[in-house]
Amino acid sequence: MISVLIRLADRSARTPKRLWAVSFALFLTLAASWSAATPLGGSPDEHAHFIRAAAVARGQFGGTEVMVPHTVAGIEGKFAETGVRLPQWYTELPRQHECYSWNQARPASCAPEIGHSGKTVRATTAAGRYHPAFYLATGWPSLLVKGPQGLYLMRLMAAVICSALLASAVVTAAEWRRRSVAVLGVLTAATPMALYMGGMVNPSGGEIAAGILVWTALLSLLVSPDPRLLNRRLARVGIGGLVLINIRPLGLIWFAGAVAFALLLQQRGALRQILRRKALWAWTALLGLATAGALLWAAAHPDHSVINTPKTLTVTEAARQTFGNTETYVQQMVGYFGWLDTPAPAFTYLIWLGVTAVLAALGLAYGRGREALALLGMLAAIVVVPVVAQSSQAEKLGMVWQGRYLLPFAVGLPLMAALIGASRSQGRDFPWRRLTGFAAAGLALADAAAFFWVLRRFAVGTAGPWVPFSAHWAPPGGWVLWTGVYTAAAFALALTALMPDRGERDREGPAAAAATGACEGDTAAGGRPRAAAIG
16 A cells, blocks of 8 residues: 555656646645635634735725724724725625634624625725735736635635745755655645645735745755756745745745755855856845835835733733743644634644654754754744744734744744755665655644634534534535545645655666656666756
8 A cells, every 4th residue: 555655656756847736736725725614704814915905906005094993912002004995895804704703612604794885985904014916916806706706716816826835845845865754844844824824815824835935945955955956946945035025024034044044054065056156146136126125115114003002011021921822822833723713623733743843853863063053043943033023012012923923934943854854864774754654644634634623613613513514604615525625635745755765766776767757866767867857
């Protein structure tokens, strides 16, 4: 049975293009399943992003500032939102989630039906200060399809963007000699929360996916340099960096952090080789322009919100509370769904954090001085960065930090650990095949369990039956369909971690490599390297 699965994985990875297409289709299935299985407006602030995307698609990149009273995390204030002109039914979106959010026992069937009025009125959005690029890419279906169907199509566009970035990360990891371990790192980084946000109209999903691609490509450039693949990897860093820097205000910080850690891990001579390439300077110029544009946009759209934070919320108190919430933030990076009111089942946390811990332990065991220092530094950063970020802004904004904010940076932990293990363990006696197989299967099962758990919460509430046959709310097509589709895609994606490592193919000999269609960079019949295919 295992040999059959390995052959299936091998066939999907015969060329980088095929591996990218298969990975893209599977990631898109997972993200789109979340799109269908989540009630409209049922994810964090999605109504604001729907309105922002629809407005940008209609050429409204800005708007008038409107002070709107809100209560966030128990703190009252007036939030600076952006007023735009849209069909009247968009103004109903902010109320879609109110009857069931923060009440896990109540299913989503209580949500009011979205109206059909096409009269143009003013709608406000808290996302009006965000860079418009993401919203332009996701909002255009609202011009073609009205009502809920258009909103689902907007979610699908977000899922397409995230899936393309994640598929590129898988192809990059598969270029490593011990690629099964490297791909496992990508699968571990793509947590259920990353896939969930990837299926929503929320720039957080694209930010996380771009972070995974940037980390994977940077580590490949500097830890496993290959002159034949250098320009392609630079392009992936550049594309991921352009998305990461522009999509959310924190993206520039996460990109700089990934570069710093990758430079710490670089192999001797790798940076010198990169500096000689003209492609580096072209992508550096593009990233520089993107950075300048993002900074200018942020400077031109300041936040004038007035939050009535309590006087007792000092920098010290905020730091203490944030540090105490570290476990919650880690859980949120794995999976905290809905409006942060639906945690994943304990099984999902145990498996995901267990696989991450094993990868980190192996990275520390096999890594050398700088590599162990980088892993320990990342572990410390996951704790310290939220403390510094929130305590410095708490007196102005309140306690607003969420675990997913750090995820584009924190994905570096499993990726570094897996890539260190993949590069340092060559020729050593360790059951990597068995480890990657069990770990990938465990991740798939944990992912599917999280999906079913959240879908059940929306269908019947947490107090309802375990199997929601009498669902009060159901996604388009029904919960059975999407549960089956998601589970099948999760386990199919796990097969990518069973691809034969390059060293195994080399030992099979030139004839076997030719028969199985060796991937780019493998030795072809006759002992000559194959031409690198574009993926």
